[in-house]
Amino acid sequence: MDKPRRIWVNTLLFSLTFVAAVTLVPWYGFQYGFSSSDWLIAGLFLIFNGTAITAGYHRLWSHKAYEAHWSMRLWFAVWGAMATQNSIMHWTSGHRRHHTFVDDYDKDPYSASRGFWFSHIGWMLKEYDPKANDFSNIKDLKRDPIVVWQHRFYLPLVLATNIGFPLLAGLMTGNIVAALLLAGVLRLVLSHHFTFFINSLAHIWGKRPFTDKNTARDNGVLALLTWGEGYHNFHHIFQYDYRNGIRWWHYDPTKWIIYFGSKVGLTKGLRKVSHYRIEKARIDMQFKYASEKLTCQQALQTLEEQYQAISQTWHEWSNVRQKWMVLKKQELKQNWETSDIHTQYEELKSLLQEQQKQWQLARAGLLT
Ligand SMILES: [Zn+2]
Ligand SMILES: [Zn+2]
Structure with a gap:
């Protein structure tokens, strides 16, 4: 078999943003300082990106755990594009295969059996996945015009949101450089790795109270960083449940967004395992x-x-x-x-x- 080719766009994106986040951001912070509004906007962007992935890409589109009003789907599609984790179509197709073939060395695109690095980020750095462009398992999603639109205009959306939104934030706060560094770079790097933890750490660290047929773990600490997705052992056995943390006190903001959405008519048909x-x-x-x-x-x-x-x-x-x-x-x-x-x-x-x-x-x- 040929050696998988490097995907340079991803390699440069992940490494350059990471280096900037650990050098430029602290340097600027010590030299000039960041204001509370710089932090607030970056925090909000982080929340909007993270939950667009968990509530939108993951529970809505990958698992159909509920239905959402078009305005909510549009919100998820735009903030999800800003999270820069590929289009809804690519993400969901890979994720459905992750569930079907979980831990399989070749067929699970981010198999935990290939180690922490591979499941965290390595799988995106080279062309490992022969089915990366095979959308046969998401035929249902091709009927959603918002999904199709987001896929078609993914790149312009990524650029417009990642540059445009922080620029707008900078114009509002009066400090464009600070906004580009915090709401632009640091926010993107944190948003990336918080999601990536679900594929790596949530398959390594934690307990398996519901099934030991796969490596997925329940971990309350990870739930804090992943907007509630840390209850991954439960999720792998009951993937259609709109909740990941099933107790009312389990920290699962994604579940709360979906639940409160149903109270104001934005979501419906919430699926729950008995x-x-x-x-x-x-x-x-x-x-x-x-x-x-x-x-x-x-x-x-x-x-x-x-x-x-x-x-x-x-x-x-x-x-x-x-x-x-x-x-x-x-x-x-x-x-x-x-x-x-x-x-x-x-x-x-x-x-x-x-x-x-x-x-x-x-x-x-x-x-x-
Ligand atoms: Zn998993
Ligand atoms: Zn899932």
Whole structure:
């Protein structure tokens, strides 16, 4: 096989902006200082870029976790172009392959099995990906005129936003150089690496509470830098969920944007995996980890019995839930509240809740 050719545009873009951010920016800061409005504007640009990638490129377009009004899609397309991570079409097509072939050395475009450097940035520096221009897995997105428009005018958009927006900011604050350095260069470098951490660190550092079939990790610290995308283990098993952090207190600003958008008519059709499916995945892993750790046969047997009981109830509950879905689809006029399936569903739900409580108690007792 031929050696992959270097992609010079990317190599120069990443290295020159990085060097400028660690030399020119601090030098200017020490010599002349930055004002609070310089920082504020750079911070806002960083937020708009980051969330355009997480809420737009990622959860909306790659995973279709919800639907968004055209004005919101346009917002994401423009600020996403400014983030300079390629067009929506390129980004989503690669990301869908990342999920389908996660960790595969050749087929996952930023496979974590090739190490930190490759998954972080190395994959963009040379022509490693033979399918980089294969858009067969994003046919659905070609129907979105905003996606097509952004792809067609990607380069002018990148230049207009990355030069134009900081220039405008500089005219407002009265200091164009400071704006170009902070809102231009430093903002771009931080925005790049915060996103890149999701492909690198979020596949290396953290816990795997939902699945160990891939390298993706849950990590609350990374969530702080990645607008909520640090809960990557959950995301890889339930990719259609509009949330990554499922608890209300999990730091996931992307989820909050999508949620509040639904309250003002900007987003709709928010997809959520059922609580019991999530808990089932968690219990499966807890049982697996406990089996590896527990040496006392008696304790293991107790845990196994409870695990079997929960699995059984969960299985029945999902069957009943499926029947309910069918009924809902057929739009049968029968009154759901008084139907047998509803009673069965509610009974199984409370049984599951009870069994889950017992499970947590037994696990805590046996593992200490
Ligand atoms: Zn991933
Ligand atoms: Zn994803």
